[in-house]
Amino acid sequence: EAGVTQFPSHSVIEKGQTVTLRCDPISGHDNLYWYRRVMGKEIKFLLHFVKESKQDESGMPNNRFLAERTGGTYSTLKVQPAELEDSGVYFCASSQGPGRVGYTFGSGTRLTVV
């Protein structure tokens, strides 16, 4: 079975620009999560989708971040406008059930804002 796919693997943008990250979960996984690791800090939860609905978005840092999961399949995370502090690695993960047995993570998108 194909794993969790994220692209691009690396993105370099200028401050003020817009970037859209995409995540394709494992087929059949209703639960999709976004996490991120900014430089030197812990990996932090951003939000959780169940199918197309946002179940928990308590970790979203501010309204410059917009996540969608149209049709309950792939998800996008848009940052608009990007700021320097948004640089880091953005991870997507999916799980079939609620996640207690652990998620399957993607390889992440490294975002660099210059």
Next chain:
Amino acid sequence: AQTVTQSQPEMSVQEAETVTLSCTYDTSESNYYLFWYKQPPSRQMILVIRQEAYKQQNATENRFSVNFQKAAKSFSLKISDSQLGDTAMYFCAFMKYSGAGSYQLTFGKGTKLSVIP
């Protein structure tokens, strides 16, 4: 709020030897789950091992085992017969029900393990 502490930013071990990575956590919860994930240079986060807090028996997965001390809030990972492919960043993580319909992971900062030939 839960916190996870990995006190060893970097470690190294000779191939075929045994190494133990430390992890402590702080929580007032009684039901939770603990995980070790590894992130090799390929950057894919891979689940290594999982422990349910209500289980007293320590989890094992082939060469990987944990020492779970619930009262001490300690969850160390032991890697036996270390192999070059074990070189990776290792993250300890705590999971509980968030109360908002979600099981969230709280991660430590990670331990970078290098296996030396």
